[in-house]
Amino acid sequence: MNAPLSPQALTGSALAEPVLAVRGLTRAFPGREVLRGVDFSLPPGQATALIGANGSGKSTLLRCLVRLVEPTSGQVRLLGRDMTALPPRALRQLRAEVGIVWQRHNLVPRISALSNVIHGVQARMSGPRAWVQSLAPAGVRDEAMTCLDRVGLADRALLRVDSLSGGQQQRVAIARMLMQRPRLILADEPDASLDPQTGEEVMSLLRTLVRDDGLSLLVISHRLEHTLRYSDRILGLANGRIALDTMTSRADATGLRQFFDEANAA
Ligand SMILES: Nc1ncnc2c1ncn2[C@@H]1O[C@H](COP(=O)(O)OP(=O)(O)OP(=O)(O)O)[C@@H](O)[C@H]1O
Numbered sequence: 001m002n003a004p005l006s007p008q009a010l011t012g013s014a015l016a017e018p019v020l021a022v023r024g025l026t027r028a029f030p031g032r033e034v035l036r037g038v039d040f041s042l043p044p045g046q047a048t049a050l051i052g053a054n055g056s057g058k059s060t061l062l063r064c065l066v067r068l069v070e071p072t073s074g075q076v077r078l079l080g081r082d083m084t085a086l087p088p089r090a091l092r093q094l095r096a097e098v099g100i101v102w103q104r105h106n107l108v109p110r111i112s113a114l115s116n117v118i119h120g121v122q123a124r125m126s127g128p129r130a131w132v133q134s135l136a137p138a139g140v141r142d143e144a145m146t147c148l149d150r151v152g153l154a155d156r157a158l159l160r161v162d163s164l165s166g167g168q169q170q171r172v173a174i175a176r177m178l179m180q181r182p183r184l185i186l187a188d189e190p191d192a193s194l195d196p197q198t199g200e201e202v203m204s205l206l207r208t209l210v211r212d213d214g215l216s217l218l219v220i221s222h223r224l225e226h227t228l229r230y231s232d233r234i235l236g237l238a239n240g241r242i243a244l245d246t247m248t249s250r251a252d253a254t255g256l257r258q259f260f261d262e263a264n265a266a
């Protein structure tokens with residue numbers, strides 16, 4: 001039988017500082033205010049799905065969190081730092097602690113999976129040695145192999161990336177991201193360009209990483225079944241604000257379905 005949790009353990013996650021806290025975030029493009037005051041925070045160790053119609057601003061929001069798109073106004077507090085106030089060098093350092101998984105993975109196609117994963121270390125290390133597989137320090141190679149093993153691809157390490165399937169390539173991209181040793185993972189439709197089974201595997205893998213390592217995940221997905229199965233919490237974006245915030249276990253499937261139908265009809 002498991003030992004009862006101590007009071008500290010029970011209250012720990014509630015007291016822990018959020019990994020991410022967003023206040024009054026706005027972003028306007030010429031002629032259009034896409035984000036109109038977004039507020040939410042993410043505690044550590046939670047997988048949160050972000051849903052919303054096409055064009056509702058999900059990708060813009062994700063990019064604003066790491067200032068790949070500059071917010072027009074508002075505050076983003078990331079890993080205890082005020083992201084919006086950081087000078088360029090500190091911003092780069094903080095970004096290195098955030099792993100980002102895109103729909104398109106931007107791997108280097110003509111080199112091996114292992115070399116691609118080793119590239120992930122450049123966020124933490126500098127110098128050309130971090131770049132070239134044959135020159136990479138043994139510790140870096142070992143860590144890259146461990147990351148490939150975690151995504152189930154250790155046996156494909158030396159194959160060229162363009163000889164792997166789409167799902168395997170996405171997993172290599174996740175292994176590369178793990179080389180950053182991130183505390184927060186942002187994923188923009190990592191399941192979108194994959195067949196249903198492979199997309200499901202990628203979502204399941206992200207969920208496992210969150211569970212095993214206590215990471216936090218914010219993942220955009222257009223697939224209702226993935227959202228329900230692989231998230232702890234669901235945020236819905238509509239009219240530039242968070243219009244839905246529910247624990248997944250309490251989610252009303254009918255209401256969610258409506259959100260998704262609007263998303264798919266948009
Ligand atoms: N760089 C830009 N310049 C002008 N408008 C932009 C720019 N980036 C995004 N937009 C607009 O902002 C709105 C939100 O786009 P965004 O890509 O964030 O939506 P999304 O919710 O991710 O959509 P999807 O589900 O289709 O991926 C859209 O109307 C889009 O055209």
Ligand SMILES: [Mg+2]
Nearest residue numbers: 058059060188
């Ligand atoms: Mg998008």
